[in-house]
Amino acid sequence: METTKRLQILNMNWPYFILAFVILNLALFFKFLPGSLAGVLPLLIVYGEAFRFIGDRIPIVKDYLGGGSIVVLFGTSAMVMYGLVPDDFAKTCKTFMTGTFINFALAALCCGSIFGMDRKLLIRAAIRYLPCIIGGFILAILFGGAAGLLFGNIFSETTLFISVPIMGGGTSAGAVPLSQMFGEIMQRDVGELLALMTPAVALGNAFAIIAAGLLDRLGKIHPWMTGNGHIMRDEGKQAESEEAKKEEPVTNLSVFAVGMTFAGIFLALGMLIQRFIPSIHAYAWMILLMIVVKVLGILPANIERYCALWFQFFIKNFTNTLLAGLGFGLISLSAVIPALTPSYVIIVAAVVLGAIVGAAVVGWFVGFYPIEAAITAGLCMANMGGSGDIATLGACKRMELMPFAAVSSRLGGALVLIAGSVILSFVL
Incomplete structure (x- = not known):
């Protein structure tokens, strides 16, 4: 009984958490929950913590599949698919995530990660990163095409309609422009x-997302393969961010406001530049600006520190909230289940495996930890x-890698669009 009384969820004794969960539901x-931030955010917080609590106690899931993070994502998504939450709430979450919260989160994660990183390491990591993306893309194409051949598919069709879309950065930034481009060239219906x-x-x-959890487990079994969130191998276990590592108590809470403000400034500048150069996404411009400012030492050290502290605060308090919002609003299990034929699943798995192997191998040769590179x-x-970046990094508990993840999704995704058109020109 004493142990039960001490059980805490979300830093409160469990009866109070249950009470909060029941009232919000x-x-x-x-239908008297506000549809704004005031109503949606508290509900996402309690669902995120509830599923995290469950997932961290399921043996196989917690040891091999990412634990609570994976359960938060797929648990909330399953609730939507089976109608366990009102459709209006799922739509509100989608609007909330795509319209405001995801921008807010990505800005916080990127700003804190970059300004909390050592300047010299940042320069070296940025120069070595592109070969890893290319290595992952090439092996994803080869592995996927080879798996397709085993099931009687034409290599080029597997590449164009499965491998390239997977590596293209999602639906709106990948599959949609690819389908338009391929449709015009092939004269087929978009x-x-x-x-x-x-x-x-x-x-x-x-x-x-599942593979990220497995890689996290692999790193625990073979510690030499991972920097536990630090991408550069030749620094050993030295932190890439001495500032971000410090766990000094924060006595002046206004430092969080400073960090949040500068994250918003860089996001706004990224969106402004995108208006003039729309071919590159605002997130990519935001990251490039942060890197330039960090490398040139434009911001004072104390502001860089505040950005890193804001990042720490955010990942500690809002990671599961963010994952719950993604599950309710953006991760669609109903789009995945119809595709679960054995051959299709194996081909897609081969593409993802190729991306892992290619990025890990090239990453090792350029001086990265293979798991972080993968x-x-x-x-x-x-x-x-x-x-997807947030979900993937959440599953492997490496949110500090967000700047590299965003470069993959935005700049890497743009390179895949170019590669797709080149591949199609060879096929036709």
């Missing part, structure tokens, strides 16, 4: 091509863009 189902690509993108995203340059190419 009553408000949801009887909707038909999009219908071919969408299941591959959705299933590839699910596999990338996650960022491999899995974050195979998932569904920004939301």
Whole structure:
């Protein structure tokens, strides 16, 4: 009884958490929950913590599949698929995530990660990263095409309609422009091509998230393969961010406001530049600006520190909330399940495996830890863009890798579009 009394969820004794959970769900189902931030965010917090608590106690899931993070994602998504939450709430979550919260989260994660990183290491890592993306892409094409041949598929069709869409950065930034480009060149219906690509993108995203949890487990079994969130291998176990590592108590809470403000400034500047150069996504511009400012030492050290502290605060308090929002609003199990034929599943798994192996091998040769390289340059190419990056890094508990993940999804995804058109020109 004493142990039960001490059990805490969300830093509160469990009866209070249950009470909060029940009240918020009553408000949801009887339709007096505000549809704004004031109502949605608390509900996402309690669902995120509830599923995290469950997932961290399921033996196989917690040891091999990412634990609570994976259960938060797929548990909330399953609730939507089986109608266990009102449709209006799922739509509200989708609007909330795509319209505001995901931008807010990505800005916080990227800003804190970059400004909390050592300047010299940042320069060296950035220069070595592109070869990892290319290595992952090439092996994803080869592995996927080879698996397709085993089931009697034409190599080029597997590449164009399964492998390339998976590696293309999601639906809106990958499958949609690919289907339009292929449709114009091949003179085929764009909707038909999009219908071919969408299941591959959705299933590839699910596999990338699961694979991230497995890679996290692999790192625990073979510690030499991972830097536990630090990508550069030749620094040993030295932290890439001495500032971000410090766990000094924060006595002045206004430092979080400073970090949040500068994250918003860089996001706004990224969106401004995208208006003039729309071919590159605002997130990519945001990251490039952060890197330039960090490398040139433009911001004072204390502001860089505040950005890193804001990042720490965010991942500690809102990671599961973010994953719950993705599950309710953006991760669609109903798009994955119809594609679960044995041959299709094996081909998609082969593509994701190729991305992992290619990025890990090249990453090792350029001085990265293979697991961190596989996650960022491999899995974050195979998932569904920004939301997929958060889900993937959440599953392997490496949110500090967000800048590299975002580069994969945005700049890497743009390179895949170019590669797709080149591959198609050779096929025709």
